Amino acid sequence: MRVGRPVPLAPQPVCEYCGANAKLTRFGDEPYPYRDDHGPLWVCTPCQAWIGVFARSARNVPLGRLANAELREWKGKLHSALEPMAEGKVRRDGGKIFAARAKGYKWLAGLLSIDEQKCSIHLLDVDQCKAAVAIIARFELERRSGHGSDSAT
Ligand SMILES: [Zn+2]
Structure with missing residues (x-):
């Protein structure tokens, strides 16, 4: 019997500045905006806008709107x-x-x-x-x- 279910896909937020889908990035990824680890972030690179996720959220639910x-x-x-x-x-x-x-x-x-x-x-x-x-x-x-x-x- 399988234990555990696959984690559902994250609710991908949209960048309200340009309308594009934000991309989930982690510390060390190319578009990650910080030099130190602030946890996973939803990022819109062209707008330099991002938002963090709820702590311990397996689905990486964004905290709110992307912020430029x-x-x-x-x-x-x-x-x-x-x-x-x-x-x-x-x-x-x-x-x-x-x-x-x-x-x-x-x-x-x-x-x-x-x-x-x-x-x-x-x-x-x-x-x-x-x-x-x-x-x-x-x-x-x-x-x-x-x-x-x-x-x-
Ligand atoms: Zn954008």
């Missing part, structure tokens, strides 16, 4: 903006950092008027990332001015 350089930059900015909030929440209320991050994205989903399911750093587009970064900056500013003991206003 501009989107990667904004994802980085969003992460940098949200992470201190999540860490602050863990310090204040305890709990796990991933739960605090999830709460943060839920909060952003409401303010961005998008589905909570679609509010993940890997699913947002450039405009949504920009809007989210602006929301966080405004929130932090208001919070700081509210707390400021020497605030003039």
Whole structure:
């Protein structure tokens, strides 16, 4: 009797910049964009766009949309903006950092008027990332001015 089933084919994502099918690449493959191993990536080489896969996903399910350089930059900015909030929440209320991050994205989903399911750093587009970064900056500013003991206003 055969043990185990063949792993079904990965859901091949399409590059939204050019419409081509992305190619699954691994560390060491010719089009792999990083010098060190970030796990398997779906890559569109002409667009220099890529996305990782869910950890331990045998089918290499992509985390979200392929990201080009501009989107990667904004994802980085969003992460940098949200992470201190999540860490602050863990310090204040305890709990796990991933739960605090999830709460943060839920909060952003409401303010961005998008589905909570679609509010993940890997699913947002450039405009949504920009809007989210602006929301966080405004929130932090208001919070700081509210707390400021020497605030003039
Ligand atoms: Zn492309």
